[in-house]
Amino acid sequence: MLDGAAELSSPTSLAHMDPPTPWITWAMALWNASLNQNMLHEMTSPFATQAEALVLRWLSPYFGMQGGHFCAGSTLANLTGIWAARDAAGVSKVVASEAAHLSVEKACRLLGLELLKVAVDRHGRLDGAQLPSLDDACLVLTAGTTATGAVDPLHLAGAAKWTHVDAAWAGPLRLSRTYSGRLDGIAAADSVAVSAHKWLFQPKDSALVMFRDLEMANSAISFGGSYLARPNVGVQGSRSAVAIPLLATLLAWGREGVAQRLDDLMQMADVLADAIETSDRLLLWGRPQTGINVFRPTCSTAAALVQALPPGMLSTCVLDGQAWARSVAANPLVDMNLVVGSVLAASLEGA
Ligand SMILES: *Cc1c(COP(=O)(O)O)cnc(C)c1O
Numbered sequence: 001m002l003d004g005a006a007e008l009s010s011p012t013s014l015a016h017m018d019p020p021t022p023w024i025t026w027a028m029a030l031w032n033a034s035l036n037q038n039m040l041h042e043m044t045s046p047f048a049t050q051a052e053a054l055v056l057r058w059l060s061p062y063f064g065m066q067g068g069h070f071c072a073g074s075t076l077a078n079l080t081g082i083w084a085a086r087d088a089a090g091v092s093k094v095v096a097s098e099a100a101h102l103s104v105e106k107a108c109r110l111l112g113l114e115l116l117k118v119a120v121d122r123h124g125r126l127d128g129a130q131l132p133s134l135d136d137a138c139l140v141l142t143a144g145t146t147a148t149g150a151v152d153p154l155h156l157a158g159a160a161k162w163t164h165v166d167a168a169w170a171g172p173l174r175l176s177r178t179y180s181g182r183l184d185g186i187a188a189a190d191s192v193a194v195s196a197h198k199w200l201f202q203p204k205d206s207a208l209v210m211f212r213d214l215e216m217a218n219s220a221i222s223f224g225g226s227y228l229a230r231p232n233v234g235v236q237g238s239r240s241a242v243a244i245p246l247l248a249t250l251l252a253w254g255r256e257g258v259a260q261r262l263d264d265l266m267q268m269a270d271v272l273a274d275a276i277e278t279s280d281r282l283l284l285w286g287r288p289q290t291g292i293n294v295f296r297p298t299c300s301t302a303a304a305l306v307q308a309l310p311p312g313m314l315s316t317c318v319l320d321g322q323a324w325a326r327s328v329a330a331n332p333l334v335d336m337n338l339v340v341g342s343v344l345a346a347s348l349e350g351a
Contacts, residue, residue: 091113139156139157
């Protein structure tokens with residue numbers, strides 16, 4: 001198992017949205033496994049239930065939300081937000097950019113909602129000029145698209161019957177004093193999804209779905225039952241206590257500790273972007289908006305560049321039918337000088 005795993009904490013690991021996890025989360029995850037608390041039944045999890053409420057009380061205000069619950073990933077968090085849009089607000093369709101995550105399309109398929117895809121501008125953001133009528137729609141805005149890290153125009157939040165912000169990747173930037181403004185407008189959304197197993201450095205399966213009007217949303221997505229002391233809220237039934245490792249991380253690092261790591265990662269992405277821009281053998285797709293760089297060599301292919309570098313340093317993505325190399329600043333232990341040197345050297349080799 002160990003030999004067959006990527007080392008996400010390696011100094012050259014920069015390819016994916018999966019961060020290395022702090023050891024305090026390993027200890028908490030081990031305890032969670034041994035105690036096997038179930039968030040579905042508060043009687044099995046009196047402390048874990050309080051811990052989840054505490055974490056949500058602490059994080060929700062950064063997004064202008066009242067609260068919510070944990071689920072196993074933002075695929076489920078997006079499904080839950082769009083479910084609430086359908087059953088609390090009565091939307092009949094979903095509008096999202098063509099760069100939205102495929103989980104939005106999955107949610108529409110499962111919920112029987114029509115999905116209208118809107119073109120993106122040259123920065124990869126939903127083009128507000130091309131929006132259809134939003135009267136009976138759930139508008140899904142992405143804060144940090146998966147391929148390029150673009151942030152849709154969040155000032156559009158509130159322009160539809162329901163606005164859901166998919167902040168799976170970039171949501172935690174709200175904790176940064178320097179970069180919080182990149183997500184301004186998010187507080188006018190009706191629901192927000194954030195993956196804690198991305199930029200909050202948590203083990204999987206940890207994500208949050210939060211709502212501006214919690215009572216209204218919960219009444220639409222809750223089921224009661226004879227064996228349940230309290231209604232079951234959301235998509236999952238039995239759930240593990242993933243709030244505990246996150247609570248431990250937040251207590252250990254504080255807001256400043258989380259923000260410092262994110263600020264460092266954002267700056268490291270800028271350092272790589274600067275180096276790419278000054279090289280005439282590399283073409284930068286655009287300045288990084290949320291720690292993701294997209295670029296390609298001018299004299300060879302993105303695949304050849306990625307192949308020439310250590311595994312796990314870069315990934316690839318396809319934009320407008322063309323392959324690009326992609327880096328994702330999720331690893332605070334990355335050695336950016338080493339990465340920059342390697343990328344520049346590899347771009348010379350391919351020439
Ligand atoms: C990762 C991601 C998702 C899906 O989140 P999971 O936690 O992998 O289920 C949704 N939207 C965006 C923008 C993402 O980057």
